[in-house]
Amino acid sequence: MKKVKASLVACAFGLTAVLAGCGGGSQQSGGTNQSPANASAPASTSASAPASSKPVEIDFWYALGGRNGEIIQEMVKKFNDSQKDIVVKASYQGSYYENHSKVLAAVSAGNQPDVTMVEVGSIGAFADAKVLEELEPYTNGAEKKYIPGLLGNSYWKDKLYAIPFNRSTPLLYLNRDMLKAAGLDPEGPKTWEELRQYAKTLTKKEGDKTATYGFSTAIDIWFYEALVFQSGGSILTEDNKALAINSEAGKAPIEFWTSMLKEGIMKAPPGEKYNAWDVAKQDFLNGQVGMIFTSTGDLRGLKENAKFDVGAAFMPANKSYGAPTGGANLVILAKSSDEEKKAAWEFINWMTDTAQTVPFSLESGYMPVTTEAVESAEMKAAYEKEPNFQVAVKQLEYASPRPMVPGYKELQEVIMTEIQRAVLGQATVDEALQKADEKGQKLLKK
Amino acid sequence: MGTVGRRAWKTIEWILLIGVGLVFVFPFLWMFITAFKTMPEVYQFPPSWWPNSWQFENFRIAWSSGPFLTYVWNSLIVALGTLVLQFLIGVPAAYSFARYRFKGRNMLFGLSLIALMIPSQVIFLPVYVQMSHWGLVDTLWALILPFGASAFGIFLLRQAFMQVPDEVIEAARLDNASEWKIMWTIMVPLAKPVLVTFGLFSFIYHWNDYFWPLIMTNSDTVRTLPIGISMLKAAEGGKQWNVIMAGNMILVFPILIVFFFAQRHIINAFVYQSK
């Protein structure tokens, strides 16, 4: 009978040991210098060990899945293999949204990574919360090699915090075969009016059901920003203190979308956040939609899975062309140790260097980030062969940085919820805009 | 009612029975079917009722989308660890409530019953902040400790301990057995059915738990299986429902198979709660 009790206690100890191993052990690499309240944290690895004897381990959290995620893993492996001083451990965290939550949660818990990618609209929030490390002491001017148009979301209050990595703009994707068959210019519509015309021509009904929609886009903040830019406006005022959408420019996109929806020539894909994007892309691939908006980062994926000729073009102009930049920048977390931060910069510098950004861009569709890369022979040759890959870079001329005030995450949700009400017919365009403006201003005042 | 009428009713009842059964079983079948389809088959409308070829590949993709072995291992540690802790804490508490008379016994017992009415979803925010202060966020401890004291377990065990006839205990005490020994070597074995019941209930609950690990963990090293499976949703291009369903099958079908063989035990375990 004593055996029962003894084995129970043994079990308990055994589990404790395993727990200590599993829970505590792996936190060490890339961990912080904070007093280890972690169950069994041995003395911080980075404190005393001389840099030369053991490689510095840093944690990299990224937010790209699927093929692009695999590419990142391959790049990380290449970096690790290419030198002996730094070992990077990369782990996938889900979408941008999920990664952000996790990074911030980890920061307050004390076990954040050393390097991560932050979606450009959130850089301000992270910098303001003192989560990011200022980069100029590390770069020593290296930031000059990046395309100026991409650095808009890298500075907060005039300090450098983030380096462009997987940058994108939204594009208009076209099913060229479908356009040709309908007698339309396979290069696609150049203005909003043309978009409407094309959509009308491409829409095919079978009785009551619509078999093909001319156009589809997720009703997402990023595309709304684009259309506002195209209408000559912006989301926030110059000083970032107030909302600027209660204006002609803010209204135009909503009216444009709702009128096309009413006409039945546009489809608003169901689903929240990226789920809606997925539906739009799937519909496009299935030939059920002729034109969609989505990121340049989807270019490779769409091209490979489509059974038709895929074209990429500027988003159509209203008063002018316009687009927000997007994607993510790489950042260093402020709470890491000095050694880890130095290693992190080495890693970031390597990941965004011309030699890496060229193949990354060609493999994924994201834009190359250095000027050198864009002008390189390799890139030029690739663009000759596949002009689609150059569209985003060309559109940069008309691009603007995304708003990135702290709290923009909640703000964009609030704005889009109200706009969605207009799209769903629950509110008129004016009512929706009014509500969005009210709620948004309240948030900004906090 | 004539025999013909009765037979007609019987047939109708059989049809209805099968209908009800299907309502609950067919979704799992659909998960099974989808898991073996190719992507084009998945995105077909009207859907195909049977996969053209058996894509075992989907399972491989699901399994290799992340460190699944780690996830399984973590789920196991959390479910078992919680159970052991609940056992170690619950047995003495239940024994004390059941067999000792002491001041404040009823009040303290009542207090612990309040915990039954407070699901973890309601207090996750303060517990998260607490764990953050203690540095336990993103560790397996954060998944186990908050559940260490199970009001339900103590309640059940107390019932069981109260049923043990006094003579047995008296005899043991006369034999100079220590209280500690009596508790572990006599009471516990006698309460085995309740222990099995509670064990099943607790294990299944924590194995399936998605919410708590979602809140408390971020790193791959401490993630549990349900979280791992849910990350299958974030693929690129369209959703790969076939891979997603394949991943879910890994989570669901082992339990369904166990259930098939141990129906009565499992069902009884859950029914016990109501008594």
Add this chain to the structure above:
Amino acid sequence: MQKAMAASDGMLLQKQARRGHHQVWLERMRPYLYIAPALTFFFLFFLFPIGYVIYLSFFDWSLLNLEEMDWVGLDNFSELLAESDFHQVLGNSFIYTVSTVFLGILISFFLALWLNRSARVYGIIQAAVFSPHIISLVSIAMLWMWLMDPQYGLLNALLEMVGLPGYTWLADPKSSLMSLVLVSIWKGVGYNTIVFIAGLQSIPKDIYEAAELDHSPWWRTLTRLTIPMLSPTLFFLLVINTVSSFQVFDTIYVMTQGGPVNSTNMLVFYIYEQGMDFYNGGAASAASVILLVVVGILTLLHFRLMGKRVHYQ
């Protein structure tokens, strides 16, 4: 039993007293020592968090920076209660709870009456009905998300097969909440049914025989006999179902993220979003307190209302 226990305890104390004074102290403390670990855990992980979240609800704070907390008194509550979004959340939670509890209990009650028979097939169907209950809610959520896909999902395929138009399910704010209710009922009905069956089986047979002898019609037996005898079970299920319906999170997180346009945003999800996505710790704490109060009141109400009606044997 009490007397025997007293005698035994007395023997115990006497025995130990012979061993020395410190031993007596140990024996006196033993009951408390045994419940100490449990009480410590209860305090740390139930009672303290409740107090803590009430405390936190009076501050403006954020998970981004736990060092800075500003006292704002009742501001969090007044802001929360003035927000139209929160009204929507409360409304959704209320509708969801009433629907799932009412439908869940009603359906399972009749299922229990029907399936409570000894033939093997009934056992099989009982098991089938119960099976979703032991599966992870996350898997169920993903499965139903796929079944309810407006374009490729099986449910709309079946509808079209019988000539009905496809339903909007999760995609439209008018149908999204009820779609979640459906999923919840599918998962939960089995548990309720089994519990009802256990309750039915514990009703003594002779009571039914007496009713039959009295030529009591089936509906009278049902209302005057079965239901009152089942009242403890009914009461238990009402409380469990209500409390559990306020816990809903997994299905929302996986299937709708609170949308479209907040039509499926409910209390726990709202707290999660405010606290962990938007970093409004104050709003999240205030909402948590409100949730606690709601659950507390509902539980008390149940005990009050049903306490009188429950008929114990």
